[in-house]
Amino acid sequence: MVTIDIAKCTGCGGCIDLCPVIAISMIQDVVIVDNKICTECGICVKVCPVRAPQKTDT
Amino acid sequence: MPKRYDVVVIGAGPAGLMASKILAEHGFAVALLERKQSIARVRRADGGAIGVNEPLYDRMVLFDEKKKAICFPDDGFSVAYDGPYANIYGFQIYSPGKKRILFGDWEEARRRGDEVRVGIFISKESLLQRLLDDCRSCGVEIFPGSNLTDIRKTRDSVLVNCSGQMFEGSFVIAADGVNSRTVRLLGLNSGRKFRGTYRYLTWMLKGEVPIDPGSFNFIVTEKGSYAIYDTYEKGVYHVSAFNSDPAADLNESLQELIYKDKNYSPWFAGCTRTEIINCVSNILSPIEVPFKDNVLIIGDAAWTLEFSNMAALCNGWKAGNALTVALTDRTYNREGLKGYLEWWKKNFYGPYGTYDFGPMGGGGTILQSYLSNEELDYLASLSEKPFPATMNFFTLFNTLGNAYAELFARVYDERPEIMDKLFALRNRFDEIGESLRRAGFPNL
Numbered sequence: 001m002v003t004i005d006i007a008k009c010t011g012c013g014g015c016i017d018l019c020p021v022i023a024i025s026m027i028q029d030v031v032i033v034d035n036k037i038c039t040e041c042g043i044c045v046k047v048c049p050v051r052a053p054q055k056t057d058t
Numbered sequence: 059m060p061k062r063y064d065v066v067v068i069g070a071g072p073a074g075l076m077a078s079k080i081l082a083e084h085g086f087a088v089a090l091l092e093r094k095q096s097i098a099r100v101r102r103a104d105g106g107a108i109g110v111n112e113p114l115y116d117r118m119v120l121f122d123e124k125k126k127a128i129c130f131p132d133d134g135f136s137v138a139y140d141g142p143y144a145n146i147y148g149f150q151i152y153s154p155g156k157k158r159i160l161f162g163d164w165e166e167a168r169r170r171g172d173e174v175r176v177g178i179f180i181s182k183e184s185l186l187q188r189l190l191d192d193c194r195s196c197g198v199e200i201f202p203g204s205n206l207t208d209i210r211k212t213r214d215s216v217l218v219n220c221s222g223q224m225f226e227g228s229f230v231i232a233a234d235g236v237n238s239r240t241v242r243l244l245g246l247n248s249g250r251k252f253r254g255t256y257r258y259l260t261w262m263l264k265g266e267v268p269i270d271p272g273s274f275n276f277i278v279t280e281k282g283s284y285a286i287y288d289t290y291e292k293g294v295y296h297v298s299a300f301n302s303d304p305a306a307d308l309n310e311s312l313q314e315l316i317y318k319d320k321n322y323s324p325w326f327a328g329c330t331r332t333e334i335i336n337c338v339s340n341i342l343s344p345i346e347v348p349f350k351d352n353v354l355i356i357g358d359a360a361w362t363l364e365f366s367n368m369a370a371l372c373n374g375w376k377a378g379n380a381l382t383v384a385l386t387d388r389t390y391n392r393e394g395l396k397g398y399l400e401w402w403k404k405n406f407y408g409p410y411g412t413y414d415f416g417p418m419g420g421g422g423t424i425l426q427s428y429l430s431n432e433e434l435d436y437l438a439s440l441s442e443k444p445f446p447a448t449m450n451f452f453t454l455f456n457t458l459g460n461a462y463a464e465l466f467a468r469v470y471d472e473r474p475e476i477m478d479k480l481f482a483l484r485n486r487f488d489e490i491g492e493s494l495r496r497a498g499f500p501n502l
Contacts, residue, residue, distance in 0.1 A: 010101055010334060010335055010336055011094070011101040011102075011404055012102045012103065012335065012336025012337045012338065013093065013102065013335050014237070014257070014336070014337060015338075016093070016205070016239075016446055017235075017237030017238075017239060017338065017340075018237060018255070018338065018340070022207055022239070025093070025205035025207075025221065026093040026094060026203075026205055027203065028095050028103075028203070029094055029095050029096060029099070029101060033186070046304045047255065047257060047304070047336075047338050048257075049257045049258060049259040049308050049309075049336035049337070049338065050259065050334065051309075
């Protein structure tokens with residue numbers, strides 16, 4: 001699954017815009033991933049300038 | 059049943075706020091949707107600049123500090139701006155060894171001040187806050203925390219779904235920025251030429267950095283491409299690393315400049331970092347006809363690179379007025395927006411629709427992977443006189459391209475190996491684009 005490190009996230013929204021399946025949204029100015037929708041394609045991990053999204057095995 | 063509005067506006071940046079304000083002033087019911095909670099708080103890295111005193115996208119923009127207004131004399135309107143500001147006198151490009159290509163004359167700037175400024179650094183938060191207050195006082199219904207998930211046309215309206223909350227409008231304005239989700243959901247990205255996905259990481263620094271006051275600087279070194287600029291606040295600088303290579307570590311690249319680079323790190327001694335901001339930007343060619351299924355796409359959402367605040371304001375104003383006419387005439391279709399779409403095509407799509415960005419379209423460290431620091435210094439040292447000051451990126455690219463095209467005969471003579479490398483670089487752009495696509499960019 002993909003989780004967001006809230007301490008790193010600056011709320012720029014880049015990952016929200018580039019997520020191909022609309023699994024990411026902005027709540028209270030930081031982003032969250034809906035892992036029911038996420039396909040773990042990894043775009044958000046690649047695109048984030050501050051490396052806030054992380055892919056973990058579960 | 060969702061509440062029906064005349065217009066639903068997606069995105070509360072300068073374009074969306076401006077359009078909402080104009081429509082509400084004209085008596086229409088407007089819903090303004092924004093995914094951020096605090097609308098005026100800018101979380102995305104932004105130059106925070108307004109170009110003035112030169113035509114940009116064929117519109118002249120002036121700043122009247124006495125009346126505290128950004129004025130658009132071609133169209134006859136102005137936007138209140140009562141926040142802080144500082145003059146901008148142009149761009150500078152620094153090579154690894156501090157050789158400079160100047161777009162502006164800082165000697166002249168010291169003598170003549172306001173008269174020769176080509177822009178002002180503004181507080182975007184002040185600009186947005188004032189527009190937001192205006193929107194509230196003329197009755198725009200504002201919905202912060204709204205994430206667009208779906209948009210569809212019905213027989214006589216458009217339905218906008220934000221995580222289950224529905225909004226219905228006769229028209230929709232999409233002002234959701236450079237990586238617009240609305241545009242993607244409407245399928246309008248297909249056919250746009252993809253030129254790269256840029257990532258920017260910016261550190262806000264407090265201290266004294268020895269750049270010319272009112273300068274917007276680019277630094278190119280073997281380790282990265284950087285931007286450094288003043289802000290409206292004295293002693294506060296934005297230092298950014300940017301790259302379109304998905305493998306590049308922006309943090310490492312920025313640390314290299316600030317802490318390790320032998321020429322540049324002394325600039326930052328004594329500075330303290332106050333904030334980190336960043337952004338991601340898909341560069342796609344502009345949309346030829348920014349209208350589909352009663353959705354009008356304005357600002358960066360229909361444009362190619364990061365627009366400018368003033369072009370966004372102008373787009374918003376024009377769109378608000380165009381929809382006013384369409385709603386009054388009850389022409390809920392493309393015909394009703396003919397004027398706006400013709401204006402867009404003439405001033406935005408026409409001149410820039412097929413613009414070739416050259417090395418810009420490739421990536422942040424592509425040039426450096428071909429040319430050494432010494433070679434970059436050599437190329438920069440060829441430009442001896444300052445070019446005219448500008449805040450217009452297209453003018454900058456064109457001026458630079460034309461000047462170097464003329465210099466290439468000399469480079470060929472003096473340093474033929476550099477010309478060979480430049481030709482090899484040019485041939486690699488398609489390959490670079492392909493590698494980006496393989497990495498998953500962009501999501502059209």
